[in-house]
Amino acid sequence: MGERALATFEQAAEREGVALPVEDWRPAARAVMAASEFVGRVARQQPAAFVELMTQGRLAVDMDAAAYAARLRERLADVPSGDEAALTRAVARFRVLESARIAWRDLAGAVPIETALAEQSDLADACIQVALAQLDAWARERHGTPYGPEGEPQSLLVLGMGKLGGRELNFSSDIDLIFVFDGDGRSDGAKPLDSADYFKRLGQRLIRVLSETSSEGFAYRVDMRLRPFGASGPLVVHLAQLEHYLLTQAREWERFALVKARPITGAPSIVAAVDGLLRPFVFRRYLDFGAFESLRDLKGRLERELARKGQHGNVKHGAGGIREIEFIVQAFQLIRGGRDGRLRVRELTCALATLGELGDLTPELALDLDATYRYLRRIENRLQAVGDDCVHALPEDEFARARLAWTMGADDWPALCHELEERMSRVHACFLEVFNVSADSEGGDPEPGGDLAAVWEEEVDAGAASERLATAGFADPEEACRRLASLRASSRYRSLTAVARSRLDRLMPWLLADAGGAVDPDATLGRLLTLMEAIARRSVYLSLLAENAQARQRLVELCAASAWIADFVTRHPILLDELIDPNSLYEPADRAGLFAEIGTVLESLEADDLEAQMDALRQTKQANVLRVAAADITERLPLMRVSDYLTWTAEAVLEAVYGLVRAHADRRYGRPRVSGPDGERAPEFAIVGYGKLGGIELGYSSDLDLVFLHDAEGKDEGTDGPRPLDNATYFARVAQRLVHFLDTPTPAGVLYEVDMRLRPNGASGLLVSPMSAFERYQNESAWTWEHQALVRARVIVGSESLRERFEQARATTLRQPRDREHLREEVGAMRERMRRELAKESDGRFDLKRGRGGVADIEFMVQYGVLAGASATPSLVDYSDNIRLLEALAAAGEFESDDAQLLMDAYRTFRARIHRLALLDEPAVVEPDPELTEYREAVASLWLRWFGGDPDRVS
Numbered sequence: 001m002g003e004r005a006l007a008t009f010e011q012a013a014e015r016e017g018v019a020l021p022v023e024d025w026r027p028a029a030r031a032v033m034a035a036s037e038f039v040g041r042v043a044r045q046q047p048a049a050f051v052e053l054m055t056q057g058r059l060a061v062d063m064d065a066a067a068y069a070a071r072l073r074e075r076l077a078d079v080p081s082g083d084e085a086a087l088t089r090a091v092a093r094f095r096v097l098e099s100a101r102i103a104w105r106d107l108a109g110a111v112p113i114e115t116a117l118a119e120q121s122d123l124a125d126a127c128i129q130v131a132l133a134q135l136d137a138w139a140r141e142r143h144g145t146p147y148g149p150e151g152e153p154q155s156l157l158v159l160g161m162g163k164l165g166g167r168e169l170n171f172s173s174d175i176d177l178i179f180v181f182d183g184d185g186r187s188d189g190a191k192p193l194d195s196a197d198y199f200k201r202l203g204q205r206l207i208r209v210l211s212e213t214s215s216e217g218f219a220y221r222v223d224m225r226l227r228p229f230g231a232s233g234p235l236v237v238h239l240a241q242l243e244h245y246l247l248t249q250a251r252e253w254e255r256f257a258l259v260k261a262r263p264i265t266g267a268p269s270i271v272a273a274v275d276g277l278l279r280p281f282v283f284r285r286y287l288d289f290g291a292f293e294s295l296r297d298l299k300g301r302l303e304r305e306l307a308r309k310g311q312h313g314n315v316k317h318g319a320g321g322i323r324e325i326e327f328i329v330q331a332f333q334l335i336r337g338g339r340d341g342r343l344r345v346r347e348l349t350c351a352l353a354t355l356g357e358l359g360d361l362t363p364e365l366a367l368d369l370d371a372t373y374r375y376l377r378r379i380e381n382r383l384q385a386v387g388d389d390c391v392h393a394l395p396e397d398e399f400a401r402a403r404l405a406w407t408m409g410a411d412d413w414p415a416l417c418h419e420l421e422e423r424m425s426r427v428h429a430c431f432l433e434v435f436n437v438s439a440d441s442e443g444g445d446p447e448p449g450g451d452l453a454a455v456w457e458e459e460v461d462a463g464a465a466s467e468r469l470a471t472a473g474f475a476d477p478e479e480a481c482r483r484l485a486s487l488r489a490s491s492r493y494r495s496l497t498a499v500a501r502s503r504l505d506r507l508m509p510w511l512l513a514d515a516g517g518a519v520d521p522d523a524t525l526g527r528l529l530t531l532m533e534a535i536a537r538r539s540v541y542l543s544l545l546a547e548n549a550q551a552r553q554r555l556v557e558l559c560a561a562s563a564w565i566a567d568f569v570t571r572h573p574i575l576l577d578e579l580i581d582p583n584s585l586y587e588p589a590d591r592a593g594l595f596a597e598i599g600t601v602l603e604s605l606e607a608d609d610l611e612a613q614m615d616a617l618r619q620t621k622q623a624n625v626l627r628v629a630a631a632d633i634t635e636r637l638p639l640m641r642v643s644d645y646l647t648w649t650a651e652a653v654l655e656a657v658y659g660l661v662r663a664h665a666d667r668r669y670g671r672p673r674v675s676g677p678d679g680e681r682a683p684e685f686a687i688v689g690y691g692k693l694g695g696i697e698l699g700y701s702s703d704l705d706l707v708f709l710h711d712a713e714g715k716d717e718g719t720d721g722p723r724p725l726d727n728a729t730y731f732a733r734v735a736q737r738l739v740h741f742l743d744t745p746t747p748a749g750v751l752y753e754v755d756m757r758l759r760p761n762g763a764s765g766l767l768v769s770p771m772s773a774f775e776r777y778q779n780e781s782a783w784t785w786e787h788q789a790l791v792r793a794r795v796i797v798g799s800e801s802l803r804e805r806f807e808q809a810r811a812t813t814l815r816q817p818r819d820r821e822h823l824r825e826e827v828g829a830m831r832e833r834m835r836r837e838l839a840k841e842s843d844g845r846f847d848l849k850r851g852r853g854g855v856a857d858i859e860f861m862v863q864y865g866v867l868a869g870a871s872a873t874p875s876l877v878d879y880s881d882n883i884r885l886l887e888a889l890a891a892a893g894e895f896e897s898d899d900a901q902l903l904m905d906a907y908r909t910f911r912a913r914i915h916r917l918a919l920l921d922e923p924a925v926v927e928p929d930p931e932l933t934e935y936r937e938a939v940a941s942l943w944l945r946w947f948g949g950d951p952d953r954v955s
């Protein structure tokens with residue numbers, strides 16, 4: 001066949017007097033024309049142009065949309081003004097020739113498949129852009145330029161959809177388009193038109209030029225069915241119509257189509273406006289696991305349509321085909337793209353690589369899907385290059401099969417089929433797993449026994465329902481029945497949409513079965529039902545749990561183990577996403593990992609989108625706290641490491657918030673400046689952490705004790721921006737915005753409660769203190785209890801120079817010589833006052849934090865030891881956490897080694913119990929047990945030995 005096509009081409013060239021190349025081009029031409037009847041036909045019909053491809057080296061160079069557009073404009077130079085038929089022929093002739101060129105490069109193995117697909121897409125872009133520009137110019141000659149109500153010129157935005165939008169257009173694909181214009185307006189010519197009419201006519205003409213068949217063939221089949229309202233909607237929509245449609249009538253499957261939407265033409269203003277409408281519709285800020293359900297339903301409809309048409313062996317729509325890979329990738333894009341900008345990409349292979357990096361797919365699976373996708377696209381291209389036909393089914397006749405095997409480099413047809421079957425079977429297995437589909441029924445998880453479904457649906461009487469719940473494991477089945485009935489009778493359940501109710505009805509039997517197997521089924525069910533009532537109207541979360549059995553089981557495990565986790569997730573249901581991946585759920589990020597994670601999240605947000613930044617940081621912080629709690633409650637994390645992780649989380653958040661706040665302030669006011677003998681410099685700002693933050697001992701619900709400092713000492717030159725401020729006001733604004741960012745409630749919750757009472761002069765003092773004033777205050781005015789607090793203070797955020805200056809000021813203050821007896825009296829009196837006012841002991845119960853012999857006693861003894869001994873042993877001020885301070889006190893001889901070890905052991909034991917009680921959502925006030933009593937009495941005895949007091953009140 002190749003020999004015959006080659007001979008026909010040579011005869012056509014001879015007839016037209018076209019000189020053939022002298023190089024030995026025939027073997028390559030023979031092979032390509034054997035693989036593609038289309039290439040042979042184009043060579044025969046356009047011999048001069050085809051020879052030009054070979055002689056000018058264009059078969060060896062890549063082309064982009066700009067290069068194609070430039071060549072097409074040259075071809076249109078001779079098209080008479082207004083001659084639409086001539087334009088149609090010229091565009092078709094150009095598309096056919098350039099497609100043959102791309103086919104040659106692909107079939108000859110000169111380019112990878114992604115280059116062939118990108119060039120096909122760029123060729124389509126150029127045809128659309130140049131044809132539209134020509135038609136628009138002719139329309140403006142007749143009707144003038146359309147202008148909006150504010151006098152702004154209007155343009156037509158052409159959105160490329162599907163594979164065109166993703167720059168993955170196959171050889172003979174339809175092109176899916178949507179037309180959008182700005183809005184109301186009118187042209188200013190001799191025969192003016194309303195903008196709607198103007199752009200409707202322009203769109204109709206563009207479709208005709210691209211799709212009508214002429215003597216040169218046709219350019220593209222144009223499909224407009226993806227436009228708003230489908231085939232029944234207006235051909236061209238304006239921005240307000242598009243917005244209304246997306247808000248009120250757009251269907252779920254349209255989000256999948258719009259993932260790849262890409263502007264091909266249009267002024268920057270309308271491109272930005274359309275992007276602003278599409279992005280929140282496609283990529284929702286919350287995690288949308290309904291995407292799985294919708295995509296599964298969509299694929300089911302496509303498969304039924306294929307079966308009805310009798311099409312089998314389809315590399316696009318068949319099991320394990322191109323469409324399933326697209327569905328896998330798009331599902332994750334829609335679920336997570338609202339929160340992770342790295343997934344908001346149009347190219348499937350780019351999204352696949354990102355999914356592998358993020359861990360949504362294993363790196364090995366992502367690479368396998370990528371290789372199979374490219375393989376299937378090569379087959380698709382080879383099938384379509386035969387005759388420029390839009391086919392996806394494997395051939396039936398022997399010759400076509402042999403040709404396809406040859407072009408794919410397979411030994412024979414059976415070998416090709418074997419490799420294809422292996423690859424597609426792996427894709428289909430991945431699809432079944434991702435979409436939670438049974439390999440037998442392909443209809444989802446098997447239903448839990450009908451016994452529990454009947455209980456939830458109230459299809460059995462109360463006695464039978466209680467019996468079934470008792471069999472499932474519930475100790476108080478009657479109470480479980482009452483709780484279920486209460487949820488069904490609640491206003492939230494009654495007001496659910498049909499979709500949400502269906503999802504909840506599908507989910508509840510599974511939850512009952514899972515909760516029945518928990519250690520305490522009744523308590524677990526109560527926590528789960530509270531969560532279900534909270535999330536019922538957000539059916540996406542119901543879909544997550546219904547779609548992912550492992551996530552559901554992990555939720556039950558955590559709710560069974562911890563009332564605090566159950567409440568935390570109920571208040572922040574977006575954290576349900578964390579249940580999907582057990583590797584990340586039980587592996588909280590360390591300080592460096594959190595900095596990297598926060599940086600990645602913030603990079604995807606607009607610099608001035610404060611709301612998005614606040615929500616993103618809250619969600620990231622909450623997710624890591626949940627990971628810490630999950631690792632803690634399941635004993636995957638040593639108990640004494642919990643505070644480290646929680647403190648690192650706060651440090652990373654503070655660093656990020658400060659960066660955002662400072663960038664905003666600098667954009668608005670400029671950077672502060674001071675001048676002195678050494679010239680001008682930029683003063684610095686520091687965030688100092690006190691208390692549990694300073695001591696690296698944060699708990700799950702700890703607030704942050706903060707002090708803000710700056711070193712703007714010298715001549716105040718003010719800020720250098722558009723709205724200059726004096727330095728003190730500038731830093732006060734920074735501090736105010738920091739606190740606002742941290743403790744303002746948003747739909748995503750609060751980052752941290754902030755306590756600023758430890759700043760110099762307390763609540764009446766400046767929000768931000770100059771460093772020199774802080775130093776004077778500590779040396780001249782601070783109370784002893786403020787020096788005690790300074791023992792556990794450290795800089796969390798700040799420049800190295802200001803950090804060193806603070807450490808020096810802290811060390812100088814703490815190393816002051818002190819009268820030990822007077823110090824002992826002051827520390828003891830303060831501790832006794834705290835115990836009277838804050839301890840919550842009664843009836844022999846032990847307040848682990850504030851009670852006699854508890855954590856506060858240990859902390860006060862440590863602070864006393866540091867203040868008493870630091871003048872003689874300067875190294876006592878090197879640390880801010882109690883364990884290392886106790887070690888230092890023992891090394892310095894301030895505490896006996898046995899006493900210091902006792903206090904460390906007691907401190908660890910008390911804090912471990914406090915963490916565990918927090919996860920159980922119980923106060924840190926307990927009935928004494930032997931271990932706690934032994935430590936409590938020992939700590940209290942040490943207190944009496946050093947500070948005195950009533951020995952009868954030791955226990």
